[in-house]
Amino acid sequence: MSVDAAELNEKLHRKDIRDRWFLSAPALILIGVASVGPLLIVLLYSFLAPGNYGDVKWAFSTDGWFNVFFSRDIFDDTVSLADAHFTIFWRSIRLALATTVLCLIFGFPTAYFIATRAPQNRSIWLFLITIPFWTNMLIRAFAIQEVIRSEGLINTILIKLGIIQAPIQMLFTDFAILLGMTYVHLPLMVLPLYASLEKLDFRLIEAAYDLYASRFNVLMKVIVPLVKPGIIAGSILVFIPALSSYVIPRVLGGGKNLMIGNLIELQFGQGRNWPLGAALSVTLVVIVLFAMLYYVRNAGKNGGSAHG
Amino acid sequence: MDQSSATASHGGAIGMHGIKKWFGNFQAVNDVSLEIRSNEFFTLLGPSGCGKTTLLRMIAGFEMPSEGSIRLDGAEIAHLLPNQRPVNTVFQNYALFPHLTVSDNIGFGLKMLGKPKAEIDAVVAEMLKLVHLEARGNNLVTQLSGGQQQRVALARALAPRPKVLLLDEPLSALDLKLRKSMQIELKRLQAETGITFVFVTHDQEEALTMSDRIAVMSQGQVRQVGAPWEIYDRPAERFVADFIGETNFLDVDVVDVGADRARVRLPSGAEIPATFPAGTQPSGKVTIVIRPEHARATASTAVTPLSGTIHDIVYLGTDTHLHVRLADGSSFMIRLQNARSGPCGYSVGEEVGIEISDDVAQILRD
Structure with missing residues (x-):
């Protein structure tokens, strides 16, 4: 009898584990269909030849990848590095990093403010933070355009007040892109920061003041180390979409200030070079992957040393 | 520093x-x-x-x-x-x-x-x-x-x-x-x-x-x-006496006031000396406190200032608490230190006298 019982137990245990796999199947299927699958298709396309009117020819070709890094002169076939691409990649990374830093600078006080409100009022503030999400990003980008263009709100007011004579060129500059990206991505920084700050024991701040810490040291030696998980999460959530921004640089950067997203779009649209577009997309994924690995490892290392 | x-x-x-x-x-x-x-x-x-x-x-x-x-x-x-x-x-x-x-x-x-x-x-x-x-x-x-x-x-x-x-x-x-x-x-x-x-x-x-x-x-x-x-x-007022430890409160009349001691008359008619807080001049009806360990129970009720019937006995390891019902219906607690010789020797319903030493009562400020 007892042997039977043990056997039954064992069987039930195994069945339990199988059931759990079964329960996670929807997530696995979703990841497979929506994430891994498309990525593999993009990878496949990057090794095919471009079709005449877009699309691809089913023939193996490394031209797509070649064109990511090099450009061939159309007259004498000399090969040189694709400076334009490197420039765009580099400015994309720069702008995405700057956006992340700006979101952190503006997002931290915001999250701190919300986390220090009375508990019953916090959800109202969080709700207010999410309001911009209700409107399409394209419309918000055009709204910013309206504010900063030469005949826009800011320039008109400044000229009326006599502070400036001629309008300041803000639209179609890196400043405009940065402004737009910071505005759009700010909630993605505030929410994880808030989640961390909300768990922070504010008595630790009192303890630090009691032990002669200045305001700056309270922030740097106590608050920042303790909300590090939120800072990491927020930075990742902002950096990745910022790096692959498409709408904001298109609307606020004009045609000249391209980012990776616009470059990729160009290859799939006017450029009719899908393999190059696919190769650029994969390159972007690889950049993000390495940036994240580097960032998380470093952040973890610092945390580790602080933990002795 | x-x-x-x-x-x-x-x-x-x-x-x-x-x-x-x-x-x-x-x-x-x-x-x-x-x-x-x-x-x-x-x-x-x-x-x-x-x-x-x-x-x-x-x-x-x-x-x-x-x-x-x-x-x-x-x-x-x-x-x-x-x-x-x-x-x-x-x-x-x-x-x-x-x-x-x-x-x-x-x-x-x-x-x-x-x-x-x-x-x-x-x-x-x-x-x-x-x-x-x-x-x-x-x-x-x-x-x-x-x-x-x-x-x-x-x-x-x-x-x-x-x-x-x-x-x-x-x-x-x-x-x-x-x-x-x-x-x-x-x-x-x-x-x-x-x-x-x-x-x-x-x-x-x-x-x-x-x-x-x-x-x-x-x-x-x-x-x-x-x-x-x-x-x-020497608690100065009721809150202090009540908050610190357990204690007995008795309503008494001041009979006579000296330099640092007063004489008070208990409800039973007996008179005992009591200290009072510095800077006060007790008179009329006042409340005194007597700590439970400063009172003793005796079998004879004849000469003690207070007496009553035991209505509860609580054993606490180091001590035993006797709760005595006084004539006016209030309860008075006596703390006995336990020796290692079995129960305290009293039983519920027993009549006991309460002995109060000379220097244990304290008059409270109003």
């Missing part, structure tokens, strides 16, 4: 005058004036919500008094920020920095003061020794037990050598045995460091065990200040 050694420095004296503190419409502290002497173990004792923690937080600088002045060694500090006062706090929940090691926690204050690393290391080592945690310096504080965290909190607050150490119910989270040993530990640290300790607690036994002097607080006011024996044996 003296940084040289753990032994004998000069603790600060605190003078508080006319302190009032309002939180919106709620008055947490109502006109408190206190003198805390240098090198003293001073306890603020009272039930929760009596304003003792608010008072402590005002000394620390976390709250500003709405009115009144706080002086440290004669200098006004009420307007200073917490990081500008040579005063450190041991928090109720310890508030240790979870991201730092034990050593880094203890050295935090000195580091913030900009002391050189060699000095910080030396003080940290000394503090670890003082609280018996030499082997734990590199541990994270989250890896320590409650009692060890408590000692780290103490070491952290002592390391910058404050003039005054504030302790906000630091033992309340510990179990009874650990609490007892920490009480002795705290007393030792206070004696060794010579720092003035201001200790907040709602536990009257803790206050009596450790303090040089106690201020009993209620509803934002200080009701009585004195040495533990004064608070216990």
Whole structure:
């Protein structure tokens, strides 16, 4: 009898584990269909030849990848590095990093403010933070355009007040892109920061003041180390979409200030070079992957040393 | 600030005058004036919500008094920020920095003061020794037990050598045995460091065990200040007598008042001497207190000032409590110390006389 019982137990245990796999199947299927699958298709396309009117020819070709890094002169076939691409990649990374830093600078006080409100009022503030999400990003980008263009709100007011004579060129500059990206991505920084700050024991701040810490040291030696998980999460959530921004640089950067997203779009649209577009997309994924690995490892290392 | 050694420095004296503190419409502290002497173990004792923690937080600088002045060694500090006062706090929940090691926690204050690393290391080592945690310096504080965290909190607050150490119910989270040993530990640290300790607690036994002097607080006011024996044996008013230990209240008439003793007539008609609070002139109907251990039960009821019927006997290990119903219907408690010879010898329903020695009754202020 007892042997039977043990056997039954064992069987039930195994069945339990199988059931759990079964329960996670929807997530696995979703990841497979929506994430891994498309990525593999993009990878496949990057090794095919471009079709005449877009699309691809089913023939193996490394031209797509070649064109990511090099450009061939159309007259004498000399090969040189694709400076334009490197420039765009580099400015994309720069702008995405700057956006992340700006979101952190503006997002931290915001999250701190919300986390220090009375508990019953916090959800109202969080709700207010999410309001911009209700409107399409394209419309918000055009709204910013309206504010900063030469005949826009800011320039008109400044000229009326006599502070400036001629309008300041803000639209179609890196400043405009940065402004737009910071505005759009700010909630993605505030929410994880808030989640961390909300768990922070504010008595630790009192303890630090009691032990002669200045305001700056309270922030740097106590608050920042303790909300590090939120800072990491927020930075990742902002950096990745910022790096692959498409709408904001298109609307606020004009045609000249391209980012990776616009470059990729160009290859799939006017450029009719899908393999190059696919190769650029994969390159972007690889950049993000390495940036994240580097960032998380470093952040973890610092945390580790602080933990002795 | 003296940084040289753990032994004998000069603790600060605190003078508080006319302190009032309002939180919106709620008055947490109502006109408190206190003198805390240098090198003293001073306890603020009272039930929760009596304003003792608010008072402590005002000394620390976390709250500003709405009115009144706080002086440290004669200098006004009420307007200073917490990081500008040579005063450190041991928090109720310890508030240790979870991201730092034990050593880094203890050295935090000195580091913030900009002391050189060699000095910080030396003080940290000394503090670890003082609280018996030499082997734990590199541990994270989250890896320590409650009692060890408590000692780290103490070491952290002592390391910058404050003039005054504030302790906000630091033992309340510990179990009874650990609490007892920490009480002795705290007393030792206070004696060794010579720092003035201001200790907040709602536990009257803790206050009596450790303090040089106690201020009993209620509803934002200080009701009585004195040495533990004064608070216990010479309570000035009903709240103090009731809050500290168990006691018997009797309504009596004052017959005669001398220099430091009065004669009072008990409801039974018997007259006994009683002490009264300094500065008062008892007359008419007053209340006296007699501690349960200062009364004795006797079999004969003829000559004793009080007598009654035992209606309850409670065995407590060290003591047995006899609850005696007096003639006027009130209950009087007598504490008998237990010998190792079986039950106390009394039984419920038995008539007993209550003997009261000459110097045990205290008249309360109205």
